[in-house]
Amino acid sequence: MRKTSLLYGIDDTPPISETIILGFQHYLTMFGSTVAIPLLLAPAFGITDPVQKGWLIATMFFVSGITTLLQSTFGNRLPIVQGGTFSFLAPTFAICGMATLANAGWDIRMQHVQGAIIAGSLIEMFVGASGLVGQMLKYIGPITIAPTIALIGLSLFKFGAPEAGRHWPIGGLTISLIILFSQYLRTKHRIFELYPILLAILAAWGVSALFTMVGVFPEGHPSHTSLANLKNASWFRVPYPFQWGFPQFGVAAIVGMLAGYIASMVESIGDYYACARLSGAPVPDKKTINRGITFEGIGCFIAGVFGTGNGTTSYSENIGAIGLTRVGSRRVVQAGAVIMILLGTVSKFGALFTTIPQPIVGGMYCAMFGMIAAVGLSNLQFVDLNSARNLFILGFSFFMGLSLPEYFIQNPINFEPAWLANIINTLGSTGMAVGAFTALILDNTIAGSDEERGLKAWENTKNN
Numbered sequence: 001m002r003k004t005s006l007l008y009g010i011d012d013t014p015p016i017s018e019t020i021i022l023g024f025q026h027y028l029t030m031f032g033s034t035v036a037i038p039l040l041l042a043p044a045f046g047i048t049d050p051v052q053k054g055w056l057i058a059t060m061f062f063v064s065g066i067t068t069l070l071q072s073t074f075g076n077r078l079p080i081v082q083g084g085t086f087s088f089l090a091p092t093f094a095i096c097g098m099a100t101l102a103n104a105g106w107d108i109r110m111q112h113v114q115g116a117i118i119a120g121s122l123i124e125m126f127v128g129a130s131g132l133v134g135q136m137l138k139y140i141g142p143i144t145i146a147p148t149i150a151l152i153g154l155s156l157f158k159f160g161a162p163e164a165g166r167h168w169p170i171g172g173l174t175i176s177l178i179i180l181f182s183q184y185l186r187t188k189h190r191i192f193e194l195y196p197i198l199l200a201i202l203a204a205w206g207v208s209a210l211f212t213m214v215g216v217f218p219e220g221h222p223s224h225t226s227l228a229n230l231k232n233a234s235w236f237r238v239p240y241p242f243q244w245g246f247p248q249f250g251v252a253a254i255v256g257m258l259a260g261y262i263a264s265m266v267e268s269i270g271d272y273y274a275c276a277r278l279s280g281a282p283v284p285d286k287k288t289i290n291r292g293i294t295f296e297g298i299g300c301f302i303a304g305v306f307g308t309g310n311g312t313t314s315y316s317e318n319i320g321a322i323g324l325t326r327v328g329s330r331r332v333v334q335a336g337a338v339i340m341i342l343l344g345t346v347s348k349f350g351a352l353f354t355t356i357p358q359p360i361v362g363g364m365y366c367a368m369f370g371m372i373a374a375v376g377l378s379n380l381q382f383v384d385l386n387s388a389r390n391l392f393i394l395g396f397s398f399f400m401g402l403s404l405p406e407y408f409i410q411n412p413i414n415f416e417p418a419w420l421a422n423i424i425n426t427l428g429s430t431g432m433a434v435g436a437f438t439a440l441i442l443d444n445t446i447a448g449s450d451e452e453r454g455l456k457a458w459e460n461t462k463n464n
Contacts, residue, residue, distance in 0.1 A: 163362025279328025
């Protein structure tokens with residue numbers, strides 16, 4: 001068995017009170033992205049009413065809870081949260097910008113996006129259920145997995161210090177408190193071992209609210225804590241299928257959305273390995289990967305039916321939370337999923353999260369995304385790091401995974417057919433996809449022994 005310092009492993013069941021609070025902590029760690037995605041999508045759809053934006057956010061939380069429960073119970077059974085994916089943003093923006101939808105209402109645009117997501121989900125389900133993903137695993141070793149996982153964290157640097165730096169006193173306070181609670185004080189009291197992120201967020205949030213009340217952080221200040229949205233929100237609203245209308249299925253939209261699905265699947269496979277390593281679970285095998293991708297397809301289908309304007313994928317944020325808290329229990333994530341479902345129907349509770357200042361969210365990301373990058377690098381313990389072959393592959397994969405997306409962002413490719421250009425642009429601008437494909441191709445085409453590539457040591461971990 002792999003030695004770990006986990007407080008609770010994947011099959012452990014903490015006391016009910018701890019399970020609920022730890023599950024709620026997972027909810028907190030992923031709320032930033034879950035709220036950010038609908039806020040980014042709203043202008044593209046043409047949604048201007050704050051109430052309707054709130055409905056979209058609530059739907060995202062509600063669906064996230066359902067899909068997390070399905071994935072952790074019947075899918076890959078890892079303690080991994082399912083939620084909205086940034087991989088779908090570029091295709092969604094492209095669909096909303098199509099000439100045929102230029103003068104359409106936001107609900108019509110939403111229906112076309114829903115149709116593309118539902119159609120793509122059927123393909124993802126087939127890829128997982130048919131075993132195509134699992135068949136690829138024999139070509140994937142630690143040299144491929146390391147940059148894939150590490151780039152999940154490293155490529156999200158724009159959501160870290162730039163967001164925390166909107167107001168460093170509060171952003172820096174959040175970072176300092178997470179480090180203090182999770183590292184320096186974790187041996188002092190059990191509360192710091194279990195709830196470092198939750199304590200840091202609540203403390204920084206409380207400071208922001210206090211300074212807002214006394215007028216130090218006026219409206220418009222990055223750390224201002226406004227309760228206006230909370231007052232205007234209704235108490236309850238239950239999301240329901242086809243609440244924006246029946247989906248529309250267009251060929252161009254469907255093909256364009258496939259680029260998002262490809263990037264999402266590549267990212268999720270890396271997430272499975274990271275989550276398994278941190279939670280003390282066995283290294284994912286073919287069946288685990290296949291089930292995981294199948295249920296991500298089911299999750300995207302549910303997201304399309306309910307109309308989140310997005311799909312679902314495995315969340316890197318809660319993997320970082322597992323690393324910091326050392327709690328990898330499946331029951332904890334399932335408790336968080338139930339909380340997400342229930343609170344997704346309470347409009348005022350969802351609105352409450354929008355009052356947390358962005359510098360706090362950025363500070364939280366600085367700690368968690370760094371942990372994900374380190375988990376990726378930990379896979380290099382299996383390979384020969386004195387090998388010039390391995391060093392070249394790793395260095396080139398990391399550099400291209402960070403550099404090539406910048407090129408595609410600044411110089412998107414435009415040619416006919418447009419759908420192919422869209423796929424290339426989406427993949428090229430996704431760092432973990434670039435790193436994964438680069439490492440995969442080079443590791444399987446450049447000569448090297450199994451010992452040198454770390455395949456023997458990697459295989460031994462699967463059998464332990």
